[in-house]
Amino acid sequence: MVVKHKAIFKTESPWSNGKGVLLKLDTGSWRTERPVLDVSKCNYCGLCALYCPPQCMFDRGDHFEANLAFCKGCGICAKECPRGAYKMVPEGEFANEG
Amino acid sequence: MKAKQGQRRVLTGNIVAANAARLCRPEVIAAYPITPQSEVAEQLSAFVADGMLDSEIVEVEGENSAMNVVCAASVAGARVFTATSSYGLVFMYDTLLQTAGFRAPVVMVNVNRETPGIHAVSSGQQDMIATRDSGWAQIIVENNQEIMDQIIMSYRLAEDFDIQLPVMVNYDGYYLSYLAEAVELPEQSDVDAFLEPLKKQPGRPRVIPGESTGCGTHGMEMGYVEARYKHWLALERVKNKVDEIDKAFGEYFGRSYGGQIEEYRTADADIIVLASGSAAGTARTVIDAKREQGIKAGLVKLRLFRPFPEERLIQALKGKKAVGVIDRSVCFGWKYGPMCTELKALAPSIGSIPILSYIDGLANLDITIPHISRVVDEVQAAASGKSFQDVTWIPMEEL
Known part of the structure; x- marks a missing residue:
C-alpha cells in the first residue's frame, strides 16, 4: 500500500497544540445569526462569557465579544444578559461584508 | 542477566493482580469495586494505606469515572492502573474508546464475567467480547502466575x-479471581529492571500546564483518518511486540508463555483444539490423555485476542486436518462462537478443513474433561471425513 497522505499529526497519538497544528471544528460556519452587543448597555458582568457553551467570548477589558470563528449563534448570551445588551442579528444582514 | 528467585506465596488471582500492579509502581490508580474484581481494588487501597505503594488513589463513583481518571492521568504522563469486570467494563465503554483513541497506555485488568441482560454473577468471556472493537490490545491468561507475569509484560507493551x-489483561472470574495457588512474586528490583528499557525510549507527548496542547482534539476528515490509520498500524505491531516481550521476560525471569499463542503438542498433531483462559489447563490434560490413546491432538491456547494473531495461527494450523474451537461466549448474529468466527476467516490460508465451533462454560458452567474429550473425538471424526455439526452448545446437550 502506498500512502500519499501528508501527515497532519507530528506524534503517534492525535496531539495538537496552539503553536503548531490545532485541529478544530469550524463551528462559526454553522451560525445563522450572531450576537451584536450594545456596549452602552453592558456593565461587564461576565454572565454572557460564563454561559457561552463553546467558551468563545473575547474579554475586551470593559465588555465581552463573541469570537465569530467559533460562535454558533446559539443566542444563550443574549438570553442570559440581564440588561438585554445583546441582539441576535440574522447573518443575512452581514452578507455584504464578505 | 537473570532475575533472583522470587518469594513463593499462595495467593488468589485478584491478590496476585494487585501485587503485580504494585510491583509496576503505577502513579495513579482508580478502580471501582465490582464482583469478582473487588479484591483487586481493595488490596491496592490497602497497599497505599500501608505505605507499601506510593500511588495516588482516586476514589470514584463508578467505572466510567475510573477510566476517565486513568486516561487523563496517563495523558498527563503518569503510569496508571485500573481493574474492572462485566457491568463495570461496559459502563466505561465510551471512555474505553476514548482511551484507545488518545493512545493512552493504560493497563487494565478485566476479570471476565457474564454481561448484563441476564443478571449472572458468574464467569464467562462475554464482557471482553463486547468490547472487542474498542481499539485496545486484549490478552487472556490462564493461571495466577500468568496473571502476575502478563501484567508486568503489559506495561512494557502499552508504554x-x-x-x-x-x-x-483478562482472566476468568471465579475460576482464577478466587482461586488460591502458588505464585512466585518477583523481587521489586527485578521488576524495576525489566521495565527499565521504557525509560530509555523517547518521551511520549503529555499535557503541560500553561501550554495549549491537547489530545484527541477534533480530528476532522483527514485528521481522523490519519489517527485511525496510525492506531490500526500500531495494533498490527502489537503482535510481534508481544512475542518479543514474552521472549525477553522468559530470558530474565525464566517463565514464558509463547507470546501471542501458546502451542502444546502441535508440531506433529493432526487435529487441534483451540481454547483460552483457565480452560486451556483442562484442555492440556485431555490432550495428554488422548495422545496415550494414539490420537494426535494438540492445543493452541489463544493469548492475544486483539489484535488477532493471524500469522502465528496460520503457522500453527497449516497442514492440520481439523480444528475445534471452544468459546466461552456467544457471537450474537453470527452462528459460531466469537473466536471460531475469527478463526474461520483464516480458512483460505490454512486450507479448507473442518472448523467446529463449541460454546461451553457460560455462566460458571465448567468446561470439564469429558466436554473437551468429546470435542477431541468429534474433531478427530471430522478430520477423517465424517459429517459434523457446525456449532455445538455443549451444556444444552450434556445436562
Missing part, C-alpha cells in the same frame, strides 16, 4: 514508544 496503546 512502548512504538505501541502507545491501552492493554486489557
Whole structure:
C-alpha cells in the first residue's frame, strides 16, 4: 500500500497544540445569526462569557465579544444578559461584508 | 542477566493482580469495586494505606469515572492502573474508546464475567467480547502466575514508544479471581529492571500546564483518518511486540508463555483444539490423555485476542486436518462462537478443513474433561471425513 497522505499529526497519538497544528471544528460556519452587543448597555458582568457553551467570548477589558470563528449563534448570551445588551442579528444582514 | 528467585506465596488471582500492579509502581490508580474484581481494588487501597505503594488513589463513583481518571492521568504522563469486570467494563465503554483513541497506555485488568441482560454473577468471556472493537490490545491468561507475569509484560507493551496503546489483561472470574495457588512474586528490583528499557525510549507527548496542547482534539476528515490509520498500524505491531516481550521476560525471569499463542503438542498433531483462559489447563490434560490413546491432538491456547494473531495461527494450523474451537461466549448474529468466527476467516490460508465451533462454560458452567474429550473425538471424526455439526452448545446437550 502506498500512502500519499501528508501527515497532519507530528506524534503517534492525535496531539495538537496552539503553536503548531490545532485541529478544530469550524463551528462559526454553522451560525445563522450572531450576537451584536450594545456596549452602552453592558456593565461587564461576565454572565454572557460564563454561559457561552463553546467558551468563545473575547474579554475586551470593559465588555465581552463573541469570537465569530467559533460562535454558533446559539443566542444563550443574549438570553442570559440581564440588561438585554445583546441582539441576535440574522447573518443575512452581514452578507455584504464578505 | 537473570532475575533472583522470587518469594513463593499462595495467593488468589485478584491478590496476585494487585501485587503485580504494585510491583509496576503505577502513579495513579482508580478502580471501582465490582464482583469478582473487588479484591483487586481493595488490596491496592490497602497497599497505599500501608505505605507499601506510593500511588495516588482516586476514589470514584463508578467505572466510567475510573477510566476517565486513568486516561487523563496517563495523558498527563503518569503510569496508571485500573481493574474492572462485566457491568463495570461496559459502563466505561465510551471512555474505553476514548482511551484507545488518545493512545493512552493504560493497563487494565478485566476479570471476565457474564454481561448484563441476564443478571449472572458468574464467569464467562462475554464482557471482553463486547468490547472487542474498542481499539485496545486484549490478552487472556490462564493461571495466577500468568496473571502476575502478563501484567508486568503489559506495561512494557502499552508504554512502548512504538505501541502507545491501552492493554486489557483478562482472566476468568471465579475460576482464577478466587482461586488460591502458588505464585512466585518477583523481587521489586527485578521488576524495576525489566521495565527499565521504557525509560530509555523517547518521551511520549503529555499535557503541560500553561501550554495549549491537547489530545484527541477534533480530528476532522483527514485528521481522523490519519489517527485511525496510525492506531490500526500500531495494533498490527502489537503482535510481534508481544512475542518479543514474552521472549525477553522468559530470558530474565525464566517463565514464558509463547507470546501471542501458546502451542502444546502441535508440531506433529493432526487435529487441534483451540481454547483460552483457565480452560486451556483442562484442555492440556485431555490432550495428554488422548495422545496415550494414539490420537494426535494438540492445543493452541489463544493469548492475544486483539489484535488477532493471524500469522502465528496460520503457522500453527497449516497442514492440520481439523480444528475445534471452544468459546466461552456467544457471537450474537453470527452462528459460531466469537473466536471460531475469527478463526474461520483464516480458512483460505490454512486450507479448507473442518472448523467446529463449541460454546461451553457460560455462566460458571465448567468446561470439564469429558466436554473437551468429546470435542477431541468429534474433531478427530471430522478430520477423517465424517459429517459434523457446525456449532455445538455443549451444556444444552450434556445436562
